[in-house]
Amino acid sequence: QITLKESGPSLIKPKQTLSLTCTLSGFSISSSGVGVAWIRQPPGKALEWLALIYWDDDKSFSSSLESRLSITKDTSKNQVVLTMTNMDPVDTGTYHCARRRSGAFGIGFFDYWGQGTLVTVSS
């Protein structure tokens, strides 16, 4: 059974750095073709793709947020970590990790998602 589970702080202060962990089960981040993305949704707004990391450590980032994002993987723990710097109240929202369908064109689409973790940015 394939599952993804997000974890991290539910409340963070402005200007702080957010670190979120996605723990994978049922598949391995080190298997050829695998990619895991982070996607967020501010309250009442659309889903927004943030970043993607592949099994070979190749990475892609949203052009509008690239300067604030980093994404890494820990193959021993089968986890993917997203870091976002200089957090602002507009970054409040639910953050999801999702598995990219192997072999998909371009950035791809996402066949398994975590339930998401709500992050509130407030002083």
Added chain:
Amino acid sequence: DIQMTQSPSTLSASVGDRVTITCRASQSISFWVAWYQRKPGKAPKLLIYKASTLESGVPSRFSGSGSGTEFTLTISSLQPDDFATYYCQQYNNFSGTFGPGTTVEIK
């Protein structure tokens, strides 16, 4: 960046109705579109990819069509489980943009 729009933003319908949601891209994206269903408190669920390919396990009442800049998601006979929010996503390039969503609510 490629922008995605959806219409309508909200749709009121009854069980058994045929429902169509439209997604438009700001430039041609061939057929690189996926559709997702989202219910409150749950993870999004993949319904369709490559504009018209039904994901395994998704009921056949869901279908997708379109290419270029205009795409549609159709539910042939709305079921109680289908009341949810639906999102399109383009993956034509290396930035995956989502549409703003269409909420299907009970009439």
